[in-house]
Amino acid sequence: MLNFLVIDKIIKDALVEDMPYGDITTDLLIPQESTSSAVLLAKENGILCGIDVAKRVFEILDGSIKFEKLKTDGDNIQKGDVLAKIQGKTRAILMGERLALNLLQRMSGIATFTNMLAQKIKGYRATVTDTRKTIPLLRMLDKYAVFVGGGKNHRYSLSDAVLIKDNHIKAVGSITEAVKRAKENVPHTMKVEVEVRNMQEFEEALASGADIIMLDHFTVDEMKKAVEKAEGRVLIEASGNINIDNIEEIAKTGVDIISVGSITHSVKSLDISLDFVD
Template sequence: MLSYKIKEIIKEALLEDMNNGDITTDNLVDENSRTKAEIKVKEDGVIAGVDIAKEVFKYLDKNISFEKKRADGDKVTKDTVIATLEGSTRAILSAERTALNILQRLSGIATKTSIFVEKVNGYNCRVVDTRKTTPGLRMLEKYAVRVGGGHNHRFNLSDSVMIKDNHIKAAGGIEEAVNIIKAKIPHTIKVEVEVEDLNQLNEALKSGADIIMLDNMECEDMKKAVSINKGRAILEASGNIELDTIERVAQTGVDIISSGGLTHSVKALDISLNIVY
């Protein structure tokens, strides 16, 4: 990840939490006070964001000592200490919530992604995220998906072409939309088309789409789509992909399974910071 972008995110998060200082800590704790603390997980999961949490503390005091006990991608159990830190009490207390918010959210995403990936282990498909991320945190959340063993879809609207249902309506049809877009974009950019049924699939194949998203299709239709496609385009399954359905989707033979649920409705992993002395 880009270090300057991480610092920018941390700065904005700290400003949001303490735009005019920490009125409690600044008036309660002596500026020369030093303390040692530990960061501990309170439930099983996959850790993501340890180094980012470290940078949150160091943003307030570069002299804070931060020792990682676990690294991103590690599977941990309840009560595991993932880091210890020592330094300015004021800086530790003021940075605590911002650091934990990031660490908990990213670890929650990594944990959920790892469970999804494990469900399709052995199938020849990738689990990928979507653009359904928290505004301002997309870089971090997509990183957490990778930590959990998943892959990233396009990062933003500038990355690649995705012709969705409303684009198709605006252009007058799938073939028309693909022809218009291919005449205007560089040859290095792939074109993805969203389809809702097998008739649209055939239209997308005829148009020369590189990737075809099977949107909210039943598994039987996905199997037929794989048979019709014959490897010509990359097939992506999307729409209400959950833990209890993802394996059935993988069994259809699609290449990609995308799920917005990896990021938009994830439960944060329960993690706490406790002062040791």
């Protein structure tokens, strides 16, 4: 799921942002020929994600650098674990430190929180999924982290799935007309999803032939009624203000999908450090 043709560009653009005219501190203090050893160290428990992305940061800065992975993506890591050993030019390690950590900490934080949610609903039919509420230009990394954490990915972009939302419906005039237009023109491999805000809209979406119906901010009782009315004819997605405290109650309603925007838009990065060693 990681396309390094894309990721290399992300890394290079981020390095230019961070040191457009070089790293003045490192350039003034560290001789070009200096070499050092360092480790990536877990400072708290969690699910590791992004170790190959961190590795690539240093490889772009120094093609001869040695990066030994001691843990891999998806591993359950503990505070104090050494995740990788790095050996190479001191300048390259210092220049790449912040970017490598930023990406590794964010991706591991997303994977960790996703895993917490997934474990909460283990045993129910529902799966936890992400949304498009990702950091601009980092969506591939964010969604990969959700996958590593045990979640599933919603649409990657506006181009790869039909999702009719409230403003589409207002612009077109009705759910029925919106679904009709989509169904008439959509590729045969693509499904049509509709977001609804109440039971009346749900019933219209169901009658219109939608393949997936998203229940936006429904109560638990309303979700149960929707699942009963659907009778398995469509996939039901729950969305809106879902968190670690209420996700199991929502899963109990029988919905198929639970989308959680906070997985990516309010992520708490996992604490990981890079420390020089003798």
